[in-house]
Structures are given as C-alpha cells and as structure tokens.
Amino acid sequence: MIRVIIGEGSCGIAAGAAKVHEAIVAAMGQSEPFALGSTGCIGMCFLEPIVDVYEDKTLLRRLVRVSPADAEAIVDAARTGDMSKVDSITISDDDAEFLSKQTRIALRHCGLIDPTSLEDYRANDGYEGLAKVLSTMTPEQVIEEIKVSGLAGRGGAGFPTWFKWNAARQSTGEPKYLICNADEGDPGAFMDRAVIESDPHNLIEGMLIGAYAIGASEMIVYVRAEYPLAIVNLTRAIEQARAANLLGENILGSGFSCDMRIKAGAGAFVCGEETALIESLEGKRGMPRLKPPFPAQKGYMDAPSNINNVETFANVGWIMNNGGAAFSAMGTETSKGTKVFALTGKICKGGLVEIPMGKTLRDVIFGIGGGVRDGKSFKAVQMGGPSGGCIPESLLDTIIDYKALGATGAIMGSGGMVVMDETTCMVGMAKFFLDFTAQESCGKCVHCRIGTKRLQEILTRIVNGEGKEGDVELLEELCVGIKDGALCGLGQTAPNPVLTTIRYFRDEYDAHIRNKKCPAGECVALRTYSIDPDKCKGCTVCAKKCPANAITGEKKQPHQINADLCIRCDQCRKNCKFDAITVE
Amino acid sequence: MHSENSGPRSDFSLLKETLDTYAKVPGSLITILQKAQDIYGYLPKDVMYHIAEAVGTTPAEVMGVATFYAQFRLTPIGKYLVMSCQGTACHVNASERVSAAITAYLGIANGETTEDGLFTLEHVACLGCCSLAPVIMINGEAYGNLTPDSAIAILKDIRKKEGVEV
Numbered sequence A: 001m002i003r004v005i006i007g008e009g010s011c012g013i014a015a016g017a018a019k020v021h022e023a024i025v026a027a028m029g030q031s032e033p034f035a036l037g038s039t040g041c042i043g044m045c046f047l048e049p050i051v052d053v054y055e056d057k058t059l060l061r062r063l064v065r066v067s068p069a070d071a072e073a074i075v076d077a078a079r080t081g082d083m084s085k086v087d088s089i090t091i092s093d094d095d096a097e098f099l100s101k102q103t104r105i106a107l108r109h110c111g112l113i114d115p116t117s118l119e120d121y122r123a124n125d126g127y128e129g130l131a132k133v134l135s136t137m138t139p140e141q142v143i144e145e146i147k148v149s150g151l152a153g154r155g156g157a158g159f160p161t162w163f164k165w166n167a168a169r170q171s172t173g174e175p176k177y178l179i180c181n182a183d184e185g186d187p188g189a190f191m192d193r194a195v196i197e198s199d200p201h202n203l204i205e206g207m208l209i210g211a212y213a214i215g216a217s218e219m220i221v222y223v224r225a226e227y228p229l230a231i232v233n234l235t236r237a238i239e240q241a242r243a244a245n246l247l248g249e250n251i252l253g254s255g256f257s258c259d260m261r262i263k264a265g266a267g268a269f270v271c272g273e274e275t276a277l278i279e280s281l282e283g284k285r286g287m288p289r290l291k292p293p294f295p296a297q298k299g300y301m302d303a304p305s306n307i308n309n310v311e312t313f314a315n316v317g318w319i320m321n322n323g324g325a326a327f328s329a330m331g332t333e334t335s336k337g338t339k340v341f342a343l344t345g346k347i348c349k350g351g352l353v354e355i356p357m358g359k360t361l362r363d364v365i366f367g368i369g370g371g372v373r374d375g376k377s378f379k380a381v382q383m384g385g386p387s388g389g390c391i392p393e394s395l396l397d398t399i400i401d402y403k404a405l406g407a408t409g410a411i412m413g414s415g416g417m418v419v420m421d422e423t424t425c426m427v428g429m430a431k432f433f434l435d436f437t438a439q440e441s442c443g444k445c446v447h448c449r450i451g452t453k454r455l456q457e458i459l460t461r462i463v464n465g466e467g468k469e470g471d472v473e474l475l476e477e478l479c480v481g482i483k484d485g486a487l488c489g490l491g492q493t494a495p496n497p498v499l500t501t502i503r504y505f506r507d508e509y510d511a512h513i514r515n516k517k518c519p520a521g522e523c524v525a526l527r528t529y530s531i532d533p534d535k536c537k538g539c540t541v542c543a544k545k546c547p548a549n550a551i552t553g554e555k556k557q558p559h560q561i562n563a564d565l566c567i568r569c570d571q572c573r574k575n576c577k578f579d580a581i582t583v584e
Numbered sequence B: 001m002h003s004e005n006s007g008p009r010s011d012f013s014l015l016k017e018t019l020d021t022y023a024k025v026p027g028s029l030i031t032i033l034q035k036a037q038d039i040y041g042y043l044p045k046d047v048m049y050h051i052a053e054a055v056g057t058t059p060a061e062v063m064g065v066a067t068f069y070a071q072f073r074l075t076p077i078g079k080y081l082v083m084s085c086q087g088t089a090c091h092v093n094a095s096e097r098v099s100a101a102i103t104a105y106l107g108i109a110n111g112e113t114t115e116d117g118l119f120t121l122e123h124v125a126c127l128g129c130c131s132l133a134p135v136i137m138i139n140g141e142a143y144g145n146l147t148p149d150s151a152i153a154i155l156k157d158i159r160k161k162e163g164v165e166v
Helices: A010-014 A015-026 A068-082 A083-089 A093-100 A117-124 A127-134 A139-149 A163-171 A191-198 A201-214 A228-243 A274-281 A310-322 A323-330 A361-368 A403-405 A426-440 A444-462 A471-483 A487-495 A496-514 A541-544 A573-574 B012-022 B029-040 B047-054 B059-068 B089-092 B095-106 B148-161
Strands: A001-007 A034-039 A051-055 A059-064 A177-182 A218-223 A259-264 A306-308 A340-346 A350-355 A378-383 A388-392 A416-421 A529-531 A581-583 B080-085 B119-124 B136-138 B141-142
Touching: A001 A015, A001 A068, A001 A496, A001 B148, A010 A228, A010 A361, A010 B141, A015 A034, A015 A068, A034 A191, A051 A068, A051 A496, A059 A068, A059 A083, A117 A228, A117 A274, A127 A310, A127 A529, A139 A201, A139 A323, A177 A201, A177 A274, A177 A310, A177 B059, A191 A201, A191 A228, A191 A310, A191 A340, A201 A218, A201 A228, A201 A306, A201 A350, A218 A228, A218 A274, A228 A259, A259 A361, A259 B029, A259 B095, A274 A306, A274 B059, A306 A310, A306 B141, A340 A361, A340 B089, A350 A361, A361 A378, A361 A416, A378 A496, A388 A496, A416 B089, A426 A444, A426 B089, A444 A471, A444 A487, A444 A496, A444 B089, A471 A487, A471 A496, A496 B047, A496 B095, A529 A573, A541 A573, A573 A581, B012 B029, B029 B047, B089 B095, B095 B119, B095 B148, B136 B148, B141 B148
Parallel strands: A001 A034, A177 A218, A177 A306, A218 A259, A340 A416, B080 B119
Antiparallel strands: A001 A051, A051 A059, A340 A350, A378 A388, A378 A416, A529 A581, B080 B136, B136 B141
16 A cells, blocks of 8 residues: 655654645545555755655655645655656655665664554564563663663763663662653754654663663653654653553563653753753752762662663664664774764755764765755864864864764764854854853853853954954963863863864964954954945945945945944845945 | 732632642642743743742742743743744854844844734744754744745734734
8 A cells, every 4th residue: 555654853844744744635535545644754854845655665755845736746646656746856866865875773763653653663673672671681681781782872971871770770779760861952953852753662662671771660751842742742652652551560561660751841951961950850950960979879859860861762772672782783992883963054965864983074974964055165063062062174084983073172962963164153153152051051160150151251252353362362271260160061061162163273263363354254243345346336225225324425436335334234235236345 | 928029910720730739749840830831921920929839948949940941931921932043053054144133123132022912032042953944933833944034024924914014
C-alpha cells in the first residue's frame, strides 16, 4: 500500500507543513487507495516542507519544498502510483546526499516513524534494547556495556556516561532519581528538540535502561518551555508506555518499577547546568550548587541522582541492542560513536547532521552542508554556543573529537554549529554572546555577574567605534578572572567566545579600535555613507528621504552627505535608483 | 491577607484547584506559578502573595523565583505575544533588522505592549527553529525566513483580522 507521510516537526510546521497537510486532505476523495500520515523531523530543514511517498517500507519519492499548490499532483501520484507526476518536486540526487552521507544512531528513527505511535516505534526495534536488559542483564552488566561503548555526555562536557551511572549505582540512599536534561538552551542547537518531538519513545527507552542501571525509581525530564510540541509528544508517549506496562510497576514482568514525569522549565539558560537544574526542579531559583557533593551523592531532594542529556539517552537503546563494541567501533581514540550537529547560519544546506566522531569540520560544513551560501566565503564556525568559540578557516581540518575541538579553544558542546561568512563581524559575534551571558548569569558569583557585564560594556564600546588601546588586553585579563573565579561550568566558559575571537581574529578588533572600521561592514556605528558624484543625478530623492537632514545639494547636481549628521539609517542607499550611495 | 495591589483584587478561586493539588507537594513553586500565569495571563502581585501563603513561604521567595525565570511576567500581556528570536543563527541572519522593524512598526520596545492591548513584543533566546532563521513566534506559531518587510506583513494581517486600521 502507498503511504504519503508529511514531515511535521516544529521546523516543518513553521515552513508550512500543516498547510500542505490541509491541502492534501482537501484534495483527497471520500476513499483513496493510499494512506496519509505524518512523521517528525528528518533534519533536512533546508528542504522543508517535506513529503515522503512510501510503498510499504520502500521510499518511492522524497518530495521537497512542497507547497499547498502541489497537493493535487501528490494525491494523483499516490492514487495512480505514477510517480512521474511529482518529478518537479522530487529531491535532487545532490540534496539526497545530505542524508546518505550521515550515520544515524541517536536520530535513527527521526523522520521515519510516526512519533505518536508506540506500535511504529516497536516495529522499528523499539524497546528491544530494554527487553534485553530487563530479561538478561544485571545493572552492573549494563554499566559495563556502556563503558565498552565509550559513550560520553552529549550535552557539552563529554563526561563518560558509565562513570556517572556507576557513581549513582554505588551511592547509598533511597529513592534514586534519573533526570534528563532537555533544557536545550544553547542558541543554535535543536537536536534534543528533534529527538523528543520525533522519537519520544527512544528517550523513554534510553532513560529506563539508565534507571535500571542506577536503581532509580523515578525519572524526570526537564524540558524547555519553548518546546511545546516536544512536551505534547513526550506526554503522549509516556501515557502510551504506561498503558503498555513499559512504565510503572513491574515493567514487562521483570520486577523493576519506575515511573516518569515531565517538568517544564521556565526559561533560564543556567538551568542547563546540572546542579542549577536540580535547584529548579525543586522549585527554586536555578542557581548552581557547590560540588562536591555531586548529584550522584546528593542531588534532587538530596537523594542520589543522575543527569544526562537527551542525545546521550537516545544512543542507549541502540547500544544495548547492537552491543557497546559496535558503538565504540566508530570514532576516534578518545571520542566514540556519533555526534549530532545542528548546522545553521550562512550555510547552503542547514539541518541536523549525525556523523561518526573523527570526521573533520570541513566534511560536515562543505561535504554535507554544501558550504557557504550566496557565493560568499567562509569565515568561521561557532561551536558550543555561549560556552564555545569561533573556529577559523585555517582549522577546518580539525577532527570532531572532544580533545581536538577543545584544543582550538572552542568545545564540542551540545552540537550547535553556526557558520559565518565574510559579512559577520567577529567582535559583534563576541558581543552577541556576552549580551546573552550577561543577561543569563544567575548572579551567584561576582566574577560571572559583574565580569560578563564588564566584558559586554567593553565590547559594546569597541563596536560603537569608541574602543581604546589596551581594551583587548583588558578583555583578556577579565576573561582569565572569570574563568578562575566562577563556580559553575557556564560561568567558567562564558569568556570563550571573546578569547577565541581575539585569538583568531585579532585584526578585526584592531581595525575597530585603531581605524574605527568594521572589516565585515556589520557594525552600523562604523559605517560611512558617501555619494559617488559620477553616478548621482541630483534627483533629490535621498535628501527628501533622509530623516536627519544630512544630505544637501542642488537639483540635478551631485549631492553630499554630512557625516556628522548622518545616523546611518540606510534610507538613502535603499531609495537611490542610480546606485550612487557607497557604504564603507 | 497581605496585598499591596491598588487595582481590583484577582479572583483567587480560579487558582484553588492548582493550589489544592500542588501547594503541599515540595518543590512545586515553579509549577504553581506556571499554572497561575496560564490562568491570569501574568503574575499579579496579590496572586503571588496568595501563593506564598498557600505554600507556606514568604512573598519574597515567590517574587525571587518569579523574577529569576524569563517565562514569568509581572505585567499583563497583549492578545498577541510576538516572540522575536535572538538566537545565534538568527543573529547571523540579521534578526536585529527584523526586531528593529517590528519595534518601529508597533511603536513598542522589548517587553512592552501596544496601547490597544493587541501586541506584546518579547525578545527571547533561541526558539530552536535555527534553520529557518530569522524566526518570530506569535502565540505559539513560528514564522521563518523573515525579512523586515515580511515580518511587518504578518503583523498587518493580524491587525486587519482584528479590525484595526492599518
């Protein structure tokens, strides 16, 4: 039977998938020989909305950038089986490589199964890893298998998962809690949202295996409130799992009991830090605790707790099913398995990319992402969000590995990969992140609270053309102080965007400070507008549009801009029919 | 009952069910505040005093939590909440120009509400639709690949739908 499946993750919907769905329903007759369904996010965001046409389990066509106007043709093709009717919207071979070049484990079901269906998940090896664990393995064997796999925390720090599980296992005290950090706060990363929305049972299965390993009786998922669809889909999946005896008392007859609940976050970046997350779970201000005691000893409600990120759990079911050795066969000496990246920014093909560790940044950005769009040149890639850094072109052959990326001054992070071209100002980028961290600092430590504010002020001064000699050195000194003085990981890494941009793009800082120029042309305060007298016809349009009365000139004579009055609003350039306004 | 509100008293009966369920469950303050905000649209001061009394804590504690998290609002919001994404991918794709255009068109800055009570503008951290940057979300619906002009067109449509002169 032919099935027409619409990709309806958040991004798909934002790109118009729901309207496509409506149009297809409208184009369908009373009874049709094909079925209509929906799936989550396949991660090819640049091609959304996407509609897949299957015959049983075989993909006949992947239709891309579908609009409601294509509905008739899609219904016709599905009805008749004549796929030539949708040739014009079928994915190109080149674009199809975006997916075929990937190795998907954490995302293995995303965009392929119906996230609202437990049966669909089970039909694709779902809960087989759990069944194997509960019927044939002891908790110690589970931890050993995770150790063999080499799985490390995918949330950013890259701490070995088995070590945390073992510490929580060894810790005495009841009850124990297993917590999932789904507070994906790094701006530019959205793989955790994709997993929860598109494959919620995979998260539940991974967590159940973790809960069994450490001996937890309750699981809590701390999800960002900004992800409403993820919360809806996970809530449904939890209810389905309870009804199928996959959650609750005596799971699958094994004697192991564990339940699960969702806690919606309230919007605070710092709650991605595990001890701050625990404070927030307890209903308090999300401020990090001093470690030790570690959560494994004294976590949520002072009970032994273990916290992992969504992507970490998303690998666990696969590892139990396929063995730890199959996972560790991929990757490098120090980083095993695969990692998901959210490829965004000035990239040709943006979306979710899962590849084995050990590939290079170039493989991801150029090999899969198709390089920089609009014919511009690559300048840098930002990895790790506010805790990470900007990596320049000269280091594009760096391999994806916790250690190798750390050596560049950036971090693996949770997997945000924001590509920047020649028009992105690197000082502006550093300021952007410091605006963020200064805003999000919880305020507990002076170094972070005041230090990020001071960094932000200095960076603002520089992009406004008021930078002074010595500002860069002052920035560096402050950065060291914050790194040394902050309590939590987020505070300690907050200076990274500043340090890496100084390290690799010092010339841009100097140009702002010494020459009062922004090489990328992005900093508005440093732009100079002038009129090319050879091109200006004296039509007076710019003078009339100028809100600051900065443009003067006789009719039919070349005009002039008074730089002292100019507010750089760009109105003159936008309205000039003769392309006579130049911006430097 | 402590109350420092000068305006009309909020209807606490709306919150009774929530408080009956959560007031005595340790660690539920954020959940209660979220439900209260769902009910009242924001967190009126007298409601926060009421919650403090019900859970047995101080109003300062409640206020401390409410002001810590970006989600909580201490003033009423407009009918349409326009969330303008300030994430990295949006920044790189010139989201500032979109935000500036919205501010100019509606005449409100971040956190403010239009006089007719129709729109509230809020700058938010990443909405997670990075590949569609720049993005805004209006009452839960995301709009992507925006330009200043297309963003204004969306707001104009809403105004038209609401019968406001454009």
